[in-house]
Amino acid sequence: MATPTLDKEDVKPEAGFADSPYITITLRVRRFNPEVSADATWEDFQLEIDPKERVLDALHKVKWDMDGTLTFRRSCAHGICGSDAMRINGKNRLACKTLIKDINPGKPITVEPIKGLTVLKDLVVDMDPFFQAYRDVMPFLVTKGNEPTRERLQSAEDRERFDDTTKCILCAACTSSCPVFWNDGQYFGPAAIVNAHRFIFDSRDEAGEQRLEILNDKDGVWRCRTTFNCTDACPRGIEVTKAIQEVKRALITRRF
Amino acid sequence: MKIHKYDTVIVGAGGAGMRAAIEATKRSRTAVLTKLYPTRSHTGAAQGGMAAALANVEEDNWEWHTFDTIKGGDYLVDQDAAEILAKEAIDAVLDLEKMGLPFNRTPDGTIDQRRFGGHTRNHGEAAVRRSCYAADRTGHMILQTLYQNCVKEGVEFFNEFYVLDQIIVEVDGVKKSAGVVAYELATGEIHIFQAKSVIYASGGTGKFFKVTSNAHTLTGDGQAACYRRGIPLEDMEFFQFHPTGIWRMGILLTEGARGEGGILRNKDGERFMEKYAPVMKDLASRDVVSRSIYTEIREGRGCGPEGDHVYLDLTHLPPEQLDAKLPDITEFARTYLGIEPYTDPIPIQPTAHYAMGGIPTNVEGEVLADNTTVVPGLYAAGEVACVSVHGANRLGTNSLLDINVFGKRAGIAAAEYAAKSDFVELPENAQELVVSQVERLRDATGTERVAELRKELQETMDANVMVFRTEQTIKTAVEKIAELRERYLNVSIQDKGKRFNTDLLEAIELGNLLDLAEVMAQSALARKESRGGHYREDFPNRDDVNFMRHTMAYREVGDDGTETIRLDYKPVVQTRYQPMERKY
Known part of the structure; x- marks a missing residue:
């Protein structure tokens, strides 16, 4: 069976909430901006992050501290609004519900737009x-x-x-x-x-x-x-x- | 630049905006402008329920609900508005059910109800089951149901259109709304929407705090657009801190968790709310619970190595009950903290949650230019507005109610006004302010960064104008905000393009936050009393003699271009309830 997604990464979340040291990760992001170039490219960003933070936090660190042109949608940041679906390490997920520690931060973390919808800029697709x-x-x-005067019964x-x-x-x-x-x-x-x-x-x-x-x-x-x-x-x-x-x-x- | 003409334009597509749109679309040619896709709106993050005295599970009536709302708001509530809210709540819930909302059901098949903070039987005797709910995703269901009905009614949406300016024209000495100016995210194009009626339903402004339950996009754009054009802002010093945000992250854990029996505990395992609110305990009003949590923390009874949080304990509740009634928040604890709520308590701290203040309106949703004068053609509803049904502190489940009751009212009133009115002629160069703002930011070469200024703003707000305030802390915030406003003039962005330029929009949003933070701090500084969500340690008591009145903040521009805030006050509407000391 052809499957585009990686097998479920079986990383057990750590219990508790003790402070953990920052680690350095590489975020490998699919970039595309037709105002600049007709071709999409990969770009690597290295950054320090607490592994308990979200992929969305990593994207924000890039946008806010390194490259303001990086473009993605987001709003609620806790998995309710549905703005930030993207392909993270080849698998569709919400960036705000994916913690860095759960996706093997030892290797570059790839982030791409979701597939099958036209890419408009970076991680933004035509919805x-x-x-x-x-x-x-x-x-x-x-x-x-x-209509009944009160609620319908169910x-x-x-x-x-x-x-x-x-x-x-x-x-x-x-x-x-x-x-x-x-x-x-x-x-x-x-x-x-x-x-x-x-x-x-x-x-x-x-x-x-x-x-x-x-x-x-x-x-x-x-x-x-x-x-x-x-x-x-x-x-x-x-x-x-x-x-x-x-x-x-x-x-x-x-x-x- | 494009010019559009609609009878009614609605700014924002959360609960209030879409509830208004359903009414306005039936009555007038309506466009909804939203900076997000409608289903992304933060109404969807509301969890616990929507209050209405349906009396499906125990005796209840709307008069008790009115009283609770007024008492909850520490008597700063306009009582005529609270009565409308509580009375129309019942139809508002039934309307949603008929639109398809999948409420949880009782064994009889009617809408189930549960307890919530500050909602009581017979004027404070005991907690009452008044919150109509759909698990712990009631806001999600409301947002989805309203969007579904917008699809059904053929509502016309302009998605990812940011409204950046409100057009106000003086006609024969009367200030009227002529339309709005919007920025299209996809293309960078400027659009003018000429409209007979404009309804603001653009939500809150919680992003000027660091620890907040609010979405990144809640930056007070509607309040700021109106304020810049001379509309006052009412009661901005009143901001609600929800007691149970996930520690450090601020993600909301519903009060419904305590409605289902959850208990707050300090590091000694003590149920500390018994000390502060002997009757209602963990279900006292939110301002009371948040202050109690911080009192525990300050007195050294907080949890964790730094003693900076307390626990929400659900471990005594059966797992089946958590799965059925609180599935989302238990999942948040697992996802973001790696904690199993069946067996472990959840670390929490108060989180900035809700603006009680906003654009002043009357009960028809008409925006006020001062204490009494209506701005023809301009409306507001939901968190952006201040009716005021929430006064100094909103009760849980009254905001999902507010958006439905006053969203509907504003939608009808705006469309009816449009039907009998002509377009107000647009001024020349109506787009000028927005064009210059956008061009200035795109061309700017300054050295300040948006993210840094926003971080400093959020830190000063958290440190100085949160649950506890003093003259000194507020003055510290005022000075810091003034410094940040100065530095904001020197801000530059990296994305100079037109296509999906979110870098640019974050800069504009920061400008809105700075304007509103300043209004909030100045309003808080002048209110030398403690009431509801505004607690001054230097003035710990409520002062009805001097401060039983709404704050009205006006932006004034001097001849030399300097901006100042002028504070004025508006009387509170009192009908049948005399102010009493508030005890839970």
């Missing part, structure tokens, strides 16, 4: 196709009939049914780890399917059939080759491949 695929799956609750079990897929932060780590998506940008991709799943399996929703038809398209769920890259890449721990399989099964059985 519009990604969000278009999301919008195309009707990612909103559809109900018919009169049992705790029915609520639990789609809990996993509500966690999505639309960071694109999954979609941009998918080999099918790399080869065919028309494919909806895992994130859009996850967000369709979130509504298809919501007991309050009444547009499941429509969403299934959208995903029955030639660029829909059937393109998935079950490589599990998406599940490995998800920084929220969503079982993405399982969600896609559930949508496939719902298409066959028409039960959801």
Whole structure:
């Protein structure tokens, strides 16, 4: 099975929070700025960092102290906003959720933009196709009939049914780890399917059939080759491949 | 340069902005300008819940909620606004549920509720279950649900557009909003958005502190843009320090952790909140808990080799409860500290969290040019605004509520105003200020670096205007900020390009932070009392005779171009609640 991601690096986080000395690391960053050159290049930065800091902290050290032209997106810095998905040592992750000590700082740490979306500058990619695929799956609750005066009732079990897929932060780590998506940008991709799943399996929703038809398209769920890259890449721990399989099964059985 | 024309322009796409957009889009041609993609907004980081007296799990009513909000704000809350907040809370939660928000449920299938700091039964008798929640990711669910509904309604977004200037024009002696000037991140192009109504919903300004729960992007851009154009800023000295930030990092660990039974302990393992708040204990209001933590630390009962933090202890709670109710914050402890919350307590310290102050508005979201005069066409909602429903200290779960109640109100009011109004003619060279600002920074050759100045600003703010303040510490901050403002004139950037120039924008953001830090420090210096989040060790008591009033800070420019801050005051609206001593 072709997989673009490295095997899970099995580094156990150290217990406790005692001070540790700074170490020197090499950050090897993929640079691209069409205002300067049509070619992308690798650039190495050496810096001192506490290994308990994040890759995002390392990028900030470069931007703030060494090279202000280094460009990347970030906001919350703790894995909630989904701005800083990138390929770190060949694997899609959030820079703000990846600690230096967990990715073998003894060797150069490579940082590249996520794949399958056009690179605009350094680590910044064009997110519009990604969000278009999301919008195309009707990612909103559809109900018919009169609205109740109070809340709609939903049992705790029915609520639990789609809990996993509500966690999505639309960071694109999954979609941009998918080999099918790399080869065919028309494919909806895992994130859009996850967000369709979130509504298809919501007991309050009444547009499941429509969403299934959208995903029955030639660029829909059937393109998935079950490589599990998406599940490995998800920084929220969503079982993405399982969600896609559930949508496939719902298409066959028409039960959801 | 491009010129766009919309009825309504909304600045910011967090909870307040998108809640406003859903209403405004139905009623007027609306554009939302956001410096991030909408789902990146910091509403998504809110965890614990949204208050509403649904009474789904125990007796409750909105009058109790109103009282708690006013008491929580140490009586600086405008009571008419608090009543609207608490009353409309119920529909605000039901609206979100109908939009699809996946709340946690009770066994009956209704929305589940849990305890939160300062929310009580019958005016302080005991903690009440008022917070409607979705695990510990309620803000994430609100942000996603509102974005989903914006997609459904076809809201038009301009992503990665930074609003850098507010256009205000005087027509027949009345200051009116004519639109905004924005900078497009992708291209460096300047855009003018002419609009009948403008709503600011651009969030807070927490990045002038070092230890903060706020995102890197929370730099007070909306407050600064309005302030520079003569709009006052209200109650800026009131900033909330959330008791439980991850030690040194500031990442938020929800108060819901204590709502679920978590306990704060000092190095002796003592549940110290019993001393400071005998009834509510760990669920006293945030200002009280944060001060108690620092009192423990100062008196030598802090944890760790440097005694500079305390513990949030969840180890007595069943792992299933942590997994079901607090999955995200327990994961933060594992990811960032390497700690297992099932078995080990989590080191925490107070973290700069929320600006109670901001752009003054009335309850319709209309921005005020002074104590009473509305600026036609200009609105604000959410953390950028000061209604004031939070007074001197916001209760937990009232901010997710605020953005929904006042976001909706501002969206409706702005669109209705646009429907009956004409465009205000743009001044000549409306883009001039932004163009000169951008060009000056791009061409600058000075020796000062943005990151260094920002670091010094954050350090002085943490050291001098945090949980405990004195005249001396505030004056130290004032002097340091003045020095940094001077040095800021000599700042240069390395990225001279037009494409995705975040180097340039960080420089502009620093300018905003410096302006707002100065307002905050000056406002704090003048308030010689202690109230809510503003605690003066040299004036430890609340002084209702002299300071039961809102601060209004105005930027004044002298004939020689020197800038000063003029402080004025605005009365607090009191309806049915007389100020009492605040005890928890």
